[in-house]
């Protein structure tokens with residue numbers, strides 16, 4: 516599987532100015548009239564993209580991370596071919612051009628040229644991208660770190676505070692300054708409320724790879740390590756109302772969902788991942804994902820569970836936090 520560090524960590528970079536810069540660009544325009552073409556070409560902000568380096572390439576996933584320049588700014592472009600959808604099959608068979616490659620006995624092979632609207636590439640742009648973004652998308656070996664409660668206080672917490680990664684895109688979502696039209700559900704309560712919306716990784720074309728995020732309205736919870744029994748009402752609210760909203764909108768019951776937190780998270784503002792069971796979502800492995808149901812039970816039996824327990828998580832070879840653990844003789 517291409518579930519390598521680079522792919523798992525593809526989302527684990529902090530970004531500022533992202534919310535208005537991250538764009539999904541349609542690959543093509545189907546009605547190719549002269550004027551229309553001109554207009555769509557004008558809108559193609561990637562026409563001037565200059566590739567510097569392919570950061571990683573997952574042929575099987577049809578996924579590629581590219582570093583380059585966009586109007587003199589550093590940029591990362593993520594290209595991913597989208598799955599074939601059952602509801603487009605009739606159109607795919609009737610409306611495509613078919614080019615024969617070979618025929619042998621009962622076997623024959625073709626190149627099928629689908630209508631352009633059925634042949635899109637999901638395109639995510641990070642611009643301006645920081646050195647950190649570019650580094651993160653490069654394939655890297657990773658190592659499992661053992662973090663005691665004391666390690667968190669003396670190594671991890673100071674590191675996170677020094678980083679002070681921008682959460683602007685998160686606040687933009689909470690304040691409806693970005694992606695407001697994508698919100699699936701909101702509980703506006705300042706204590707237990709949250710916003711539920713599709714993760715950037717999900718194109719929402721098929722429910723098979725459903726990926727939603729619940730982002731808490733409370734702004735002072737950084738990660739799993741900050742949770743105590745005090746946050747139980749918030750966590751229970753996210754679990755219950757999040758599941759209800761997904762049942763309503765996508766007709767998927769809670770028994771089809773994997774609901775979890777990451778440790779370490781990609782960004783230090785409390786959020787919960789909702790992914791479809793059976794979809795091997797990046798970062799859903801045991802070394803990073805903590806089921807929300809487990810988190811709730813652990814806090815019910817010990818209010819300080821996540822302050823005191825040793826937690827394990829993977830870090831990439833080039834992660835500065837890994838160096839901090841090495842310096843402290845913890846690796």
Ligand code: DD3
Pocket residue numbers: 525526527528529530533534537639641684694712713714715716728781782
């Ligand atoms: C991110 C983790 C962060 C690159 C990329 C993604 N879901 C987001 C901005 C808006 C979003 C997300 C950082 C950043 Cl590709 C660097 O994720 C987002 N909006 N995960 C949504 N809906």
